[in-house]
Amino acid sequence: MNHHLAILAVPGAQLLDVSGPLDVFAEANRLLNRTVYQLQVMSLEGASIRCSSGVRLMADVTLQDIQQTDTFLIAGAPEARDMQLTARQTARLIELCHESQRFGSICTGALLLAQTGLLSGKKVTTHWACADALVEQVPDAQVEADALYIADGRLRTAAGVTSGLDLALRLVEEDLGRELAQDIAANLVMFFQRPVNQGHFVRKQQLSLGGRSAFQEMQRWALANLAQVNSLDDLAAHMQISTRHLARLFRQHMDLQAGNWLENARIDQARKLLEAGSMPLKAIPAACGYRSNDVLRRAFVKVTGMTPSMYRKMFLKT
Template identity: 35%
Template sequence: MNTMKQIKIGMIVFPGFQLLDIAGPKDAFAEVKVLSQGECQYEMLTVGTTRGSVQSSSGLTVVPDRTIFDLCPHFDTVIVPGGLGIFDTFDDPALSDWLKEQYKHARRLSAICNGLFALGSAGLINDRVVTTHWMDVPRLAATFPRARIEPDHVYVKDGSVYTTAGVTAGIDLSLAMIEEDFGRKMALDVAKYLIVYLRRAGGQSQFSPLLETQAAPDSQIVVIQQYMLDNLAVEQTLASLAERAHMSARNLTRLFMKECGLSPALFLNNARIDAARRYLESTDLPLRDIARRCGFDGAEGLRRTFQRRLQINPADYRSRFRSAGSHDRTKNVAAEGR
């Protein structure tokens, strides 16, 4: 176990911050003191970007222990939460200066969800590998082009900078920090107490829609995209798709890349995965039937694709994301097809 017994953590709060981004890690860190019977603990202080009370995005209000304008203690770790309010705050020069100063001295500087924009404005994510909520990835890439974004990761550590996906990923991050500070057993005990995974399987692709690359309605490409979506079970090749689109395979690929940012083959594969996810979430169809309907090479092909792309197998995906009470009238519970 790390010989460090007490660790100071500063948590930024700004108008419109996501309350769970603060409350989740605070509860996880607080359990260390309880489970170690006071031998190990975190001292946590909230630091406001404005003076006075600060209202979260949910409407609940906190009164910060300090502000960025006050003298603060030396923080071992600084956490910036996310929330819609970050877009009114992230480029505040006072916050950027405060974060730059903390970066010089803190062992860890971290952001939850789109709190990463504040680190970006302070110049702290240039040439670093980072992640954020999947919905904010395009905006992050446009705003901070030097950041190396891993959009499917739940959390990423690059040197002393830690970043996470959205909201509950702050708990994943706090558990990783607890493991670094006080060992795996302590982190596992905290995870058990909170009834969460110490490391959850898979990435953000389990939650984010895979078909964000639809062509514009007036595009030449939209017709061929719709054909693929309507015929997922049909074996397709680049040549057959190009023939249907009345253009060369090279031109079809060029237009796909220009308008959608990916190849026809990758679009089709994404479409098949997305359709399979919907079947798993809303029906009791066995895997072999889902695979056939979605154009996969049998149940094993579906399993391999899910494991490779989503880092989770179809059975686990179904158990996690299945709509309560939903079922298909063609229900088949044969074990070999589950």
Template identity: 40%
Template sequence: MPQRTLLFVLFDGVQSLDVTGPLEVFNGAETHTPGTYRIRTASLDGGPVRTSSGLTLVPDQALGEVPDPHTLLVPGGQGTRSSDPLLTEWLRTHGPRARRLVSVCTGAILLAEAGLLDGRRVTTHWAYCEQLARDHPAVEVDPDPIYVRDGHVSTSAGVTSGIDLALALVEEDLGRQAALVIARHLVVFLRRPGNQAQFSAQLAAQTAQRDPLREVQQWITEHPAGDLTVEALAARASLSPRHFARAFQAETGMTPGRFVDRVRLEHARRLLEDTGDGIEEISRASGYGTPEAMRRAFVRALGTAPAEYRRRFRPASAH
């Protein structure tokens, strides 16, 4: 197996965990299978950089001294908001030469500014998805997944999702067992798929300000198989259905139906991952009623059927 060179691009204002998280994953892979990776870090002039948290990172060399890498990884951080034109130009010139382009968090902004994401489906930290889409209309921005892989370009959401993406790349290079060993060593989950939402249903929606609406939100999460029609939920909040629907969306940022859909999908995924319950039982417990209704929801949201989801993401020890 040929050795793969990994280059981490450093700059002032970089998010330290965007660098160290993936770096620890790839270093763990090199320890597990020596000769797999050669990891390098570089800044524009080869000098130290100060991270957004105040740490100082000392790169191995200057970007101009580094041979074209197999995998080019661009982290995010405050420094991406006012990037150096020289760094953008370096990425524009050298990015296309890499076999794999990877960004963590707002590192996607740097890749987009260099024109390397045009025509690609990508993601970034949820707080900057709207900005990325607005500033770069040729880029298809998906705000939901924790990471997206489109051909040789891989982008991830905020901070810790860079670890998930790095594990996925290691699994591609060395196999699932190697990635599992590394995940266990780092005490992280291997089974977070890229299409997992950046937020759980409860976090994706804002918490309602009024007590009755907050109580309805909580009731939904605790009773996914209950009667969750707008009429039934409105009655719990002692509001008319129309007033309830308007107030719920105004205070949570999503419609009651969208919130219910997310809660049920999250509940079903958790049961598929953590239990041996049958598909029919899970579909009833999650409020879908029938396996076919659950299958349609999974395909629509995740692009895969429940049985395939379980096969891919349930720990081997649970089978």
């Protein structure tokens, strides 16, 4: 087997989106003591690619010159949402995807791949911060904002940055089996299958709390008194307004359901307490305003993909 794999690195590419997956495939070659994966870095044009870090990559081949690939991936770039491929580049990408056994993207590379139209009707993922942008770009795609990687037919997409390594491991597992993929994960000191999804890493955006409006003051009060906040009625009472009017304010100022904001606030508080490691697990639910350990556990798993005890084990300071 000789599998030709190429990663397109556009100007401003995130270096880890390129180097991370390549190291996974290179480790497969090393462990097998033969070249299973023939690896190439591809540029849109020219021999040099300046990455977002300022580091320059030397391309092995350009988009127009490459002859064929078995697997073709597009790496992400922080400014990918503002990049517009030319008609010629888009046409060549479409040809390359059709010719490849597998094709896909890493991180925000999905926003570039979307310009080909090949994500239409597909189940895909990208970096959580760009999921909404991908939905706008491809309304009929099923964008899974929490997923680390997704396979849909010949299409493979990975979420933010380091999840490119997760995707590469899955591809090795497809090609060469689980045992080799597990050996690679062990050698690279990474999870073979991470016990998290993207929701674990999301830090929710919220209205700045530095202002003096009554709405912002209520938020500051709620965050400081989550243990005493039993429901949205308490937030409304603090502002001396109805719960219905409170819901309107959240929609108007944050485009968010009031209940979702309160749930996010409780989970963020739980994360901080778990990361600090000083409070007993059994005391954390009450400190965040949850009625019981079971209620916190269900909410925490829904948002992060892991239990509070698993989270503490991963983030406990040593």
